[in-house]
Amino acid sequence: MSGWNSHKGLAVGLPQANIDTDQLIPARFMSVPRAEGYGPYLLHDMRRDAEGRLRAEFALNRHEGASVLVAGRNFGSGSSREAAVYALVDAGICAVIAPSFGDIFASNAVNNGLLPARIDGALQGELATALAEGARDIEIDISARQLRLGTLSGAFELDDSWAKKLINGWDDIDLSLAQGMAIKKFKDLRYQTTPWAWPSGPD
Amino acid sequence: MGAAQTMLDKLWGAHEVLLREDGVSLLWVDRHLVHEGSHHAFAKLKARGLALAEPALTFAVVDHYAPTRGRARRADPQIERMIQTLRSNATAHGVRLYDLDDPLQGIVHVLGPEEGLTLPGLLINCGDSHTSTHGAFGALAFGIGATEVAHVLATQTIWQRKPKAMRITVDGALGPGVSAKDIALGWIARLGTDGAQGHAVEYAGSTVRGLSMEGRMTLCNLSIEGGARFGMVAPDETTFSYLQGRRFAPQGAGWPAACADWTALASDADAHFEREVWLDAGEIAPTVTWGTSPEQALPITAVLPDPADLPPAKAEAAHAAYAYMGLTPGQRLAGTPVDQVFIGSCTNGRIEDLRAAAAVLAGRKAKVPGLISPGSAQVKAQAEREGLDQIFGAAGLEWAAAGCSMCVGMNGDLVGEGKRCASSTNRNFKGRQGRGARTHLMSPAMVAAAAVTGVLSDVRPLLEGRV
Ligand code: SF4
Numbered sequence: 001m002s003g004w005n006s007h008k009g010l011a012v013g014l015p016q017a018n019i020d021t022d023q024l025i026p027a028r029f030m031s032v033p034r035a036e037g038y039g040p041y042l043l044h045d046m047r048r049d050a051e052g053r054l055r056a057e058f059a060l061n062r063h064e065g066a067s068v069l070v071a072g073r074n075f076g077s078g079s080s081r082e083a084a085v086y087a088l089v090d091a092g093i094c095a096v097i098a099p100s101f102g103d104i105f106a107s108n109a110v111n112n113g114l115l116p117a118r119i120d121g122a123l124q125g126e127l128a129t130a131l132a133e134g135a136r137d138i139e140i141d142i143s144a145r146q147l148r149l150g151t152l153s154g155a156f157e158l159d160d161s162w163a164k165k166l167i168n169g170w171d172d173i174d175l176s177l178a179q180g181m182a183i184k185k186f187k188d189l190r191y192q193t194t195p196w197a198w199p200s201g202p203d
Numbered sequence: 204m205g206a207a208q209t210m211l212d213k214l215w216g217a218h219e220v221l222l223r224e225d226g227v228s229l230l231w232v233d234r235h236l237v238h239e240g241s242h243h244a245f246a247k248l249k250a251r252g253l254a255l256a257e258p259a260l261t262f263a264v265v266d267h268y269a270p271t272r273g274r275a276r277r278a279d280p281q282i283e284r285m286i287q288t289l290r291s292n293a294t295a296h297g298v299r300l301y302d303l304d305d306p307l308q309g310i311v312h313v314l315g316p317e318e319g320l321t322l323p324g325l326l327i328n329c330g331d332s333h334t335s336t337h338g339a340f341g342a343l344a345f346g347i348g349a350t351e352v353a354h355v356l357a358t359q360t361i362w363q364r365k366p367k368a369m370r371i372t373v374d375g376a377l378g379p380g381v382s383a384k385d386i387a388l389g390w391i392a393r394l395g396t397d398g399a400q401g402h403a404v405e406y407a408g409s410t411v412r413g414l415s416m417e418g419r420m421t422l423c424n425l426s427i428e429g430g431a432r433f434g435m436v437a438p439d440e441t442t443f444s445y446l447q448g449r450r451f452a453p454q455g456a457g458w459p460a461a462c463a464d465w466t467a468l469a470s471d472a473d474a475h476f477e478r479e480v481w482l483d484a485g486e487i488a489p490t491v492t493w494g495t496s497p498e499q500a501l502p503i504t505a506v507l508p509d510p511a512d513l514p515p516a517k518a519e520a521a522h523a524a525y526a527y528m529g530l531t532p533g534q535r536l537a538g539t540p541v542d543q544v545f546i547g548s549c550t551n552g553r554i555e556d557l558r559a560a561a562a563v564l565a566g567r568k569a570k571v572p573g574l575i576s577p578g579s580a581q582v583k584a585q586a587e588r589e590g591l592d593q594i595f596g597a598a599g600l601e602w603a604a605a606g607c608s609m610c611v612g613m614n615g616d617l618v619g620e621g622k623r624c625a626s627s628t629n630r631n632f633k634g635r636q637g638r639g640a641r642t643h644l645m646s647p648a649m650v651a652a653a654a655v656t657g658v659l660s661d662v663r664p665l666l667e668g669r670v
Contacts, residue, residue, distance in 0.1 A: 016519070016520070016523065017516055017519075017520055018396060018495075018496050018520065020496075020630075020632045022630065022632040022633070022634055022635045023632065023633055023634065026634050026638070027611050027612060027613050027635075028612070028613070030240065030613070031268075031281045031282070031284065031285050031613075033246075034243060034246070045633065045634050045638055050620075050638075072516075073397065073516070074395075074396055074397040074400075074430070077396055077397065077430065078332065078630060078632060079331070079332045079346075079630075080330055080331055080332040080334075080346040080347060080348050081240070081348075082243060082348035082349035082350060083243075083349075085348070100397050100400060102397075102400075102430070103400060103401065103430070103432050104332055104346055104347065104348055104432065107347075107348065107351070108348035108349070108350065108351075111348065111350035111351070112350065159364070160225050161223070161225040161226070161227045161364070164225070172350075172351075172354050172362055173251070173253070173353065173354050173357050173358065175362075176229065176354065176357075176358040176360055176362070177357070177358065179220070179221065179229060179360075182220055182221055182229075183220055183229075183231070183358065183359070183360055186220040186231055187231065187359075190217075190231060194217075194324065194464065195453075195457060196322065196324075196453040196457055196460070196461035196464065197233050197322075197324065197325060198259075198260075199234075199259070199260070199320060199451040200451060200452070200453055200454055200457065
């Protein structure tokens with residue numbers, strides 16, 4: 001995965017609170033292999049009518065090339081399904097800006113190069129108002145933790161370790177495999193001091 | 204002696220391989236549970252040509268896609284492929300698989316404790332948010348995403364920033380017909396679905412001490428619905444007597460030694476919690492959700508709120524929820540007609556849950572159709588030994604095999620568009636039980652009450668003379 005630090009793109013408002021993972025991608029699409037792409041399933045039941053046609057009034061459907069979502073609080077709450085992030089990423093989204101995120105969603109996002117940018121409620125309100133009429137250009141800078149939309153600008157919050165991962169496109173597995181010796185030492189000590197931590201029994 | 208420690212501090216310290224300078228810890232994982240949904244993670248492992256680090260600490264379960272009605276009939280090739288993929292991954296990596304026909308098969312969060320794979324003091328990961336369930340034993344248990352599952356498969360460790368400690372203390376006696384589900388829905392309604400975000404919740408107090416392991420699991424299971432990734436209860440005699448003799452629990456001389464270690468896990472008396480919440484058990488009533496978020500919950504005796512009386516952010520959500528749920532402000536929750544009922548899931552699919560439902564259903568007929576899917580094949584067998592299946596059958600409800608079933612509908616057990624379901628599950632999100640499905644979360648006893656009356660009902664009068 002390649003990292004990124006700054007982005008210029010089109011932001012769309014999705015101001016509802018509690019857009020949960022079941023809405024981001026309904027369970028029935030989760031048996032699809034990733035190679036087929038999850039983009040078409042993003043927010044499927046909000047974006048599409050019962051026949052699967054795109055609803056013209058839904059903001060995301062009016063702005064094909066959008067790459068940033070400005071959402072309400074508690075975005076991505078619910079399940080651990082990383083498919084919710086795949087759906088966003090495969091649909092071309094590289095940042096979600098919201099007052100708060102489900103914990104597991106946020107770490108899944110960072111693991112896939114998707115920025116979960118936390119902003120305060122006041123800035124969220126201003127951005128939502130600015131986007132009420134339609135999509136607008138936005139600029140995001142991860143290392144400066146700054147975003148700019150027209151005359152509006154403001155700071156967002158992001159854990160330092162996550163910023164580093166996003167910018168460098170780091171993969172944790174590589175970092176951890178490099179700690180192989182420390183892990184082995186830890187395991188041996190744990191085995192000696194807490195033998196009950198290993199499954200006993202017939203199998 | 205160092206400073207006073209919380210149970211979270213002790214568990215964290217016991218698993219920390221290293222602490223990075225940016226404050227993120229690499230933690231050792233004692234148990235890793237995988238299911239059909241873990242296919243993305245196995246694919247990542249394969250793509251990188253990595254081996255599974257600790258096959259003996261990894262356990263695979265068929266649950267999310269498990270057919271619960273007519274197991275032999277696997278009509279859907281997509282579902283069959285999901286199960287087959289797990290099978291071949293388990294075989295390829297030498298992992299113990301609880302397959303469909305295994306007499307021990309069940310929902311991962313029901314099976315782990317039943318098998319004694321879940322123990323106090325362990326760190327348990329699973330690619331499923333309700334992994335918090337296992338915290339009921341005094342374990343550090345949390346759900347992870349597919350990239351993290353791949354990481355655990357490859358290294359048996361997980362990077363994690365330590366959450367803040369939060370304690371929810373519940374004291375006093377629960378009224379008849381009031382259960383752990385009502386405690387959970389009660390605190391989530393009060394604090395919100397993001398109320399405990401960034402925190403590990405330890406449940407304490409006389410009410411929690413008095414809960415069975417089943418009740419504690421329900422409570423910890425629902426922690427994630429309040430935004431907490433971790434729910435925990437300090438291990439005690441109730442924990443030990445549940446675990447003793449389970450297949451993978453320590454045996455012989457190892458048992459008392461383990462119990463001594465586990466007893467020491469409890470938070471020190473003067474440990475500091477960043478957040479404290481107190482609840483009075485006597486004030487908790489049977490609770491039902493009315494909206495599309497678990498925080499939209501009220502006592503069954505309540506009237507649906509007028510959005511005008513709510514803070515602006517909640518008012519907007521309430522409007523949307525009313526539209527989706529087909530309900531109107533000012534309406535009484537009790538008396539709302541339901542189309543069907545469901546009892547099951549990792550939240551409320553254990554034997555105690557089925558007994559609570561049977562206590563209401565015995566000698567009565569359901570007015571609406573319903574499905575009961577036990578949390579595991581062992582729960583199913585136990586329920587049948589106790590004759591509970593007979594009670595359900597006589598009431599007119601369908602008794603199915605074990606799996607996630609209608610909690611998430613992946614196996615095809617779905618609620619129809621616009622249909623209203625009284626459900627013992629954990630999520631009332633839009634479309635969770637099927638597109639356009641209207642879910643009301645409640646305890647199994649309350650689901651049974653809805654079944655026999657055909658409307659959302661207070662279970663308490665129905666229990667008079669029975670408990
Ligand atoms: S029963 Fe529902 S919540 Fe529990 S593991 Fe299965 S799908 Fe997830």
